[in-house]
Amino acid sequence: MELDILITNARTRSSEDDLLDIGIHDGRMIKIGQISNAGAVSTIDAGSRLVTESFVNGHLHLCKVYTLTMAGEDALGAYTSGTMGAAMEAVEQASRVKEHYDESWIIENVRKAVNLAIRYGNTHIRAFADTDTKAGLEGVRAVLRAREEFKEQVELQVVAFPQDGIVRDPGAEDYVRKAIELGADVVGGIPWIEYTDADAKEHIDRMFAIAREYDKDISMLVDDAGDPGLRTLEMMAVKTIREGWEGRVTAQHARAMALYPEPYYRKVQTLLKQAGIGVVCDPHTGPLYARVRSLYSAGVNVALGQDDIADAYYPFGRNNMLEVAFLAAHLMNMSTMKDMEMLYDLITTTAAAVLGIREHSLQEGNKANLVVLNAKSVWEAIWSHEAPLHVIKDGRDITLPL
Numbered sequence: 001m002e003l004d005i006l007i008t009n010a011r012t013r014s015s016e017d018d019l020l021d022i023g024i025h026d027g028r029m030i031k032i033g034q035i036s037n038a039g040a041v042s043t044i045d046a047g048s049r050l051v052t053e054s055f056v057n058g059h060l061h062l063c064k065v066y067t068l069t070m071a072g073e074d075a076l077g078a079y080t081s082g083t084m085g086a087a088m089e090a091v092e093q094a095s096r097v098k099e100h101y102d103e104s105w106i107i108e109n110v111r112k113a114v115n116l117a118i119r120y121g122n123t124h125i126r127a128f129a130d131t132d133t134k135a136g137l138e139g140v141r142a143v144l145r146a147r148e149e150f151k152e153q154v155e156l157q158v159v160a161f162p163q164d165g166i167v168r169d170p171g172a173e174d175y176v177r178k179a180i181e182l183g184a185d186v187v188g189g190i191p192w193i194e195y196t197d198a199d200a201k202e203h204i205d206r207m208f209a210i211a212r213e214y215d216k217d218i219s220m221l222v223d224d225a226g227d228p229g230l231r232t233l234e235m236m237a238v239k240t241i242r243e244g245w246e247g248r249v250t251a252q253h254a255r256a257m258a259l260y261p262e263p264y265y266r267k268v269q270t271l272l273k274q275a276g277i278g279v280v281c282d283p284h285t286g287p288l289y290a291r292v293r294s295l296y297s298a299g300v301n302v303a304l305g306q307d308d309i310a311d312a313y314y315p316f317g318r319n320n321m322l323e324v325a326f327l328a329a330h331l332m333n334m335s336t337m338k339d340m341e342m343l344y345d346l347i348t349t350t351a352a353a354v355l356g357i358r359e360h361s362l363q364e365g366n367k368a369n370l371v372v373l374n375a376k377s378v379w380e381a382i383w384s385h386e387a388p389l390h391v392i393k394d395g396r397d398i399t400l401p402l
Helices: 074-080 087-100 103-119 138-149 172-182 197-214 232-243 255-259 262-275 292-297 321-331 337-345 349-354 378-384
Strands: 003-010 020-025 028-033 040-045 051-053 055-061 122-130 155-161 186-189 217-222 249-253 278-281 302-304 370-372 390-393
Touching: 003 370, 055 249, 055 278, 055 302, 055 321, 055 349, 103 122, 103 138, 122 138, 138 155, 138 172, 155 172, 172 186, 172 197, 186 197, 197 217, 197 232, 217 232, 232 249, 232 262, 262 292, 278 349, 292 302, 292 337, 302 321, 302 349, 321 337, 321 378, 337 349, 337 378
Parallel strands: 003 040, 055 122, 122 155, 155 186, 186 217, 217 249, 249 278, 278 302
Antiparallel strands: 003 020, 020 028, 051 370, 370 390
């Protein structure tokens, strides 16, 4: 049998100094080890460099990319200042850009961001698109269009996201439902934005009802402000267990977790494990972040996300998950070799588990979603955070020219 791609002289995270070959056929890794006398349509000599799973981005507001100049700087300062006490005001200020939403210009920004994802080996993205009374369906239409255009290179999991709330934005729920009917993959939510705990609970209940009706997974931004009294992560975990939606829910941000009293944090951690909720952390886009080390050590699946690219919440971003890991290493003081291996999990294998992506590990029989890096170790890869030399998606080399 002729291979589609043969990668030779590959160093993997577990092979240490042993160099391996990886044979790829029909979109899968059919042999990892020493491969001799095998014909291949294409051969890639890794040259003793690191070959790993491709990168997974657990959180990106894809309809908002490159809108910072339109939105202005007010929201940026409010969201990132101090202990995030003004986070709600930041969301309100940032929403002004949606008054000008139009699929025709959004899709151009989305294409630019997705092409960056391909360049940097980011083959799976949970992509949030605002669906509310200001945005209408313009953002979600653009992201769904991109999902189809780039389906051979990047898997976009499109989230119907009511950024401005459900109770406080009457009519937003209808747009979430319409977005799901258009083809969105995931029901979104942001219960902490509501004015009262009762409204936050109603927000969660109504989004779970849509998820159950359409049999969809759920991703919600929870406890995303500098308030240790926020309880929407707990509410969502309890709802997940009661609804039997274990393993189908992710919690984005959960920044207030950094301020939780220790006894309360331990209770929430237990609930997260019981509910099978994965947590997606974006430490570079705000001064607070979830307790990544503790969650990971406790067996809670954790991922990193780009979150934003040049929008009202963050002025930078390249859809480069190695760069996100590099920033996280500094911001969370995760600079030991063990820490960096953990961070690498958070942008590859564990991130895939958070998003329900199967067969995303470097094992025989699994899908061939890989990167060949210009580095010989995880440490070096995060340190340099360069674009991969090769990006392979479902057994095809999709590398973009530099």
